[in-house]
Amino acid sequence: MKSKRVLMQGNEACVEGAIAAGMRFYAGYPITPSTEIAERCALRLPEVGGRFIQMEDELASMAAVLGASTAGVKAMTATSGPGFSLKQENIGYGCLAEIPCVIVDVQRSGPSTGLPTSPSQGDYMQARWGTHGDHPVIALSPSSVRETYRLIIRAFNLSEKYRTPVIFLMDEIVGHMREGVALPAPRDLIINKRHISYHDGANKQCYAVPEGEFVPAMKPFGQGERYNITGLAHDVSGFPTNNTDIAGALYTRLMEKIDRNLDDIVRVEEYKLDDADTAVVCFGGTARAVMSAVLEARAAGMKVGMFRPITVWPFPAAHLRARLPGLKRILMVEHNYGQMLLEVQRVAAERVPVGFLGRWDGTVIPPEDILQKLREMEGSAHAE
Amino acid sequence: MPSELVHKFMRIDHLPHIWCAGCGNGIIMHDVAVALQELIDDPSVPISRDKTVIVSGIGCSSRAAGYLDFDSIHTTHGRAIAFATGIKFARPELEVIVLTGDGDCSAIGGNHLIHAARRNIGLTVVTFNNDIYGMTGGQYSPTTPTGDKATTAPYGNLDRPFDIAQLAAGAGATYTARGSAYHARETTELIKQGVLHKGFSLIDVYSVCPTYYGRKNGKGGAVEMLQWQKEHMVPAAAYYAMSEEARRDKVLVGVLSHTEHPEYTQQYTGLIERVRAQSGK
Amino acid sequence: MRYEMRFSGSGGQGVILASVIVAEAAVAAGLEAVQSQSYGPEARGGMCKAETVLSREQIWFSKVTKPDFLLALTQQSLDKYAQVLADRAVVMIDDGLTVPQGLDKKQVLALPILATARDKVGKLMTANIVAVGAVNRALGLFDEQALREGVRRHIPAGTEELNWKALDEGAALVTEQQAAAFARSLD
Known part of the structure; x- marks a missing residue:
């Protein structure tokens, strides 16, 4: 049975889709034209047992999202132009430390403060190259309210599957547009659960990639694994290394986990x-x-x-x-x-x-x- | 031979640590480890090792997270408290300890410090306060005393220094204390109280950096710097027994503020229960 | 057929909500609708416009370029937006406004929208709902049930009676002859 059609805004559909995907943690900072996403998360997350926090700034929002994800909770933040710039350093941390999360950027016009309420797609290259150093990126961009709902679910799924931050690149046209949508029934949705493994031996190979896989399984904090995460180049045990062979192999794997799976990722x-x-x-x-x-x-x-x-x-x-x-x-x-x-x-x-x-x-x-x-x-x- | 504590609570395959000879950071890390061991081993305290997470930022202090054998995360410069907020808010049952430095927590991360204090979120922050940016080679930090020299203050520092503990208390922290590398036993107790406190705790621990701060400012080596702490930093009982006159050039080692206020993540858990009861979910 | 509607006025008059309600009613009536808005930084006092596109078919381009209908509640918005209109466009204005030169008065439906909200409904802030009642009556867009459903989804619980009164008073402002003259079909 098809559910009843309702009028829904793109930013609202983004939240409803994320909740359907299992998002239970949102940290953000108010910024036009993405603010409706924060407002709806504040309203809706407690209803489903999730948590919303308005952080003191954009950098903190990105950091809190990464923290929540390491604690085992699917997490999201949303922002726009200036805030997207501020989040970049920690997005790179998520890429290197392989922490799944979704960053929504509802693009607005111009560099700097620009035209805050006007549409733009000027962050396209920033989504790819915004954080420093070679790094993997998946970015998805919806063109309707209906697609926003389904695509944000895909953003979470890809994020979990490839253990990488996914950029959800919206624009003011779709974010602030309302149209009639019939939300799909939960049983019609495919939701990737986090690939978790516990106790795979003496504590210490948390970044080792199992045979036939392209990313290590995650181990949420608080389960007795006692492992280390760092933004420094690290070996399979998760500890910093200055060995360029090991660092090079890590950087290459991060790029190849995306490059070798384009058939799965590209739509x-x-x-x-x-x-x-x-x-x-x-x-x-x-x-x-x-x-x-x-x-x-x-x-x-x-x-x-x-x-x-x-x-x-x-x-x-x-x-x-x-x-x-x-x-x-x-x-x-x-x-x-x-x-x-x-x-x-x-x-x-x-x-x-x-x-x-x-x-x-x-x-x-x-x-x-x-x-x-x-x-x-x-x-x-x-x-x- | 490593002690039993080192065997049990440190990642010995990642030792020796990277800190310079004479650095105070190793003592402070030891204090943290002892505090956690005593709490974990105490059957009357509901703190377990597997539910304890160590979070650090960037700088000399922040390497400590990697040496302590717990779940640990070494984050980006200044953001340790923000990452820790995400971990604690997502999983309030975790005990989250932040190890940070004076630059990491009060310069680049100052905003996160004051807002975490304002929320009264249940983190325990231990600052390894050495008055200098050590990792980058001796630039002045927000706690470098006025007039002192640093590589970026070759003619003397014009800035006024922060008192990090007072800053946190002013922003709403419900437990603040000051320790020192010299006063290891007292500092360990202060850290234990901070971990047990329900709410935002900050223990500002004076470290010593003979390599970059001491040498540049005629403070001598590690021994002379620790000697200064012994002579000028006074544990609470003795401090309060002194006359005002005698206290003038002394620094208190002890609790600076301790108040009760609802803890943030618990308040939010209450909010969830209220909302779900109202909406019947 | 694509039917483009623009709602304009000053921020705080509720013209965005009026356009949302029309779109919501369209969805309730089984039509396609796309709603969008543009505004400056002021939530109150600045000029503000909102747009709704209606059709029986899938709507692609979501913005309004040549409106078939314009609602203007301030002189400033009327003067600005009356300059770009489709042929035979209907312009609904508050009757306190002056019809600008170049706009055919036969296209214009001047109604006491603000006065009705203030004096008859008893709350000036219901002017947008009064306008929605008048728009629907003049253009003959939706049945009463769909319109009320559109309103109900966007008002606080407990204010239904006030809003039904505003809808009815708005509809009553439009005479039968006017309704016959301005009725629009989406076919």
Whole structure:
């Protein structure tokens, strides 16, 4: 039986999905346009036996989330631009120490304080490269309220499976949008439990990877394991090491646990691409205008389709590469100065021309502008 | 030969420690270990080793977490109390001990210190207070006395120093105390009381850093610096027996403040029960 | 067909909630609805607009570019948003406002929304609910049950009677001729 449809905001769906995924700890600091996530967590978590804490700052929020996760509780924080910058150091700690958690970034416009209530996708590259040093990243980006609910569950599942922080890259368009959603029944959801192992021998191989696995099993604090976690390069026992062979092997494993599992991690939405000569690439809330434009273009007889990374990091390079032979042109549409554009250009590698329609003034790209750009690109191709 | 305590509560395969000869940090770590051993071995105290977590930040002090054989986490610079808040708030049944330094907890981590104190969350914070940034080679910290020299204060430090214990008390900590590397037995007792206290506890323990602080400031070596603590730091009974005049150049070793206020995670557990009773869940 | 609605006024007048209630009622009535809003940093006093898009089909682009309906409760918001409207757009305003030049008066439904909330319902803060009652009556969007469901999900328990009165008083402001003239179909 389908549940009753209700009007729900993207930020609210993020919380409800996270709770369905088993999130029982939230630490955060108020910041527009993500604040509704904190507010709803404060209201809802005690109802399900979970815990909400408003920390003194963004750095503390990220630290508390990592602490809670080491204690065995699925944990989340949410923020926006300036706060995302502040969280970066501890996100890197989570990457190195392999602590699962989910960081929601509801992007807003501009560097620094910018336009706090206006939409943007300007944190795309920061989601990949925000914390220092080579590190693994998984980032997912939803384009509707309905997808937000299901995708945040996937964010938790991937986080647990790969023992890594997952960035949930929302934008103001989806975060503040309300639409009718019918939430799936709990039995229709797949929820990854934390992979836990206890007492695997004399205390001390907590970062050893079992045969056939790509991450060590977790051992929550308070169970008698008595092991050590550090942000320094460490050996399989979890203790600091200056041995560059051991450090190098650790860093490589952290990257490869993602790189070798792209089939499992990467998801895209491809719409009417099979006969298309033009692909519009977009992600997140921008897809709303792109879908409208693609439908109008099709109605006008143009062979246009949409390529939408749902997993935005790692970038779905293989999926896009597979589409190149049929394409005459690609149009990248995003609410920034050209960030995913760089990834698309890298993959297209001058085999297919890549056009760009961006906006970074805090306003939203309407479907008419996309349609006009598509006509221009088609027209200039005919003129050649 | 390592003592029984070292065998039982320290990770001997990770010793010897990295601290310089003469550093006070080893004594303070020993005090923490003895305090925990006495509490764990006491059948009337409901503290178990497996439910005790040691959290540290970054700096000389923070290497202590790795030497103590408990669940331990060596976090990022300044954030030990924030990580510890996450652990304690997620699992209130855990005993969470934070080992930190003067720079880690009162400069880069000062905000977390005052807010954890304000919440009265049940953490026990032990500061290894050596008046200097040792790990990076002797820069002035928030507790370096005015006028003293450091590599970043070659002409003398202009800043006024923090009294970390008073700072925590002013922010709402319900148990604050001061110990010293010299006064090991007294300091161990103060740490035990801090762990037993329900609420936010901070024990500010004066360490000695002969390598970077003492040498630069004509304080002599480790022996002379510990001698200064012996002569100028006075346990409570003797301190309060002194005249005001005699106390003027003395520092109290003992409890500075001790009050009762509901502990934060317990309050939240009550909130959960209230909300669930109201919503019938 | 896509039907774009813009609700505007000053922060604190509840125009965001009005647009949420219309979207909620649409969902209760089995329609597709997308609601969004934009605002400055002021919760009170600044200009504020909210948008609802209705359709019988899946709605992709979520923002309003050429509204088919505009509600304006302040002169400032009326002057600004009356400049971009769809053909045959309906503009509902508080009757204390001056219709700007260039806006066809035949499109305009000027109603005593604020006075009705203050004097007849007895609470100025119900002006947004009065407006929702008038909007629904004028445009003929939803049945009474769906509309009340939309309101009920967004008001504190115990304030139902006050809000039903506000809805009824709002609806009563629109004459039968006006309702016949402004009725819109989503087909």
